[in-house]
Amino acid sequence: MGHSQADKARSRERILEQAAGQVREMGLESVSVSKLMSSAKLTHGGFYGHFASRSELLLHALERALDDGRAAFEAKNGTGPHDYCATVRGYLSRKHRDARASGCAIAALAGDVARADEASREAMSSRIEQFAVNLGASMNQEDADKALFAVSALIGALVVSRVMVDEKRSDAVLAAAKRQLLALNEDN
Template sequence: MGHSQADKARSRERILSQAAEQIRNGGLESVSVGKLMRSANLTHGGFYGHFASRSELLAHALERAMEEGKAAFEANRGNGTPDYEKTVRSYLSRPHRESRTTGCAIAALAGDVARADEPVRETMSAHIERFIDRIDSALCSDDPDLAIFAVSAMIGALVVSRVMADEKRSDAVLAAAKRQLLAMHERE
């Protein structure tokens, strides 16, 4: 007896949801198709009815993880027109630093994605480009390099702050990046 399209869609949703959670908690390499399918209460063989390959799954799950991280960030920051200062302050904050599995998936997974295949890198690249566009819009600058720099500095500072074992030093990384990014904006 076959499954309805609705059943298939629900199964795919369970797979994607589980994979996105695994990626956010353990990185790209934490996803095992066999374990993933068991956790979604599906058979290993059924995987290929939903995805052509593990790589395709990872690209879709990464997309999901980044959308979830973006939604959580925007909910904490407030929606509406991008405000550069609010974005910098919120992104480079202690709560965001501590939100490793629910915060920005770009900062959490960039190292993994840099070693991944092209479809997975393209998925994250598109999100980074949208982040740059939002910051560029918020900066209202004639220099598009400033938005590229600001996004790179925010992501980098968040990653470094998460690595620092000493909390005071981690706070100092966030504070220094925040000061410099806000001062750059004031000079504009």
């Protein structure tokens, strides 16, 4: 007995949802096809009806994780022009730092993607470029280099703050980056 296209689409959606959540929380290499299919209540053999390879799955899971992160940001901040200072403060907050599984997927996965295939790097590169364009539009100046620097500093500071074991040092990383990035926007 065959499955309808709607059933197949729902199954693919379950697989991607599970995989995207897993890569955000534990990284790209954490995905085991057999465990993923089991958690999606599907057979291991059925995987190839949805994806040609594990690499293809990882690319789609990465794209989903990045899109989910963007959607969460837009749900909180709206889709229009964003306030630079509010973005910096929110991104470099304790709440965001502590939300590893639901926070910025770029920060969560940049190290993995740096070692991944070109398609995965391209998927993340395009999201980073868009982040820089959006952040640049909210800055007091029109300097693409400053916007790209600000995005790099935001992501880097969040990653380093998550690495720090001592919570006071982690908070210090966030506070220092926040001060510098807010001052950057005042420079004209």
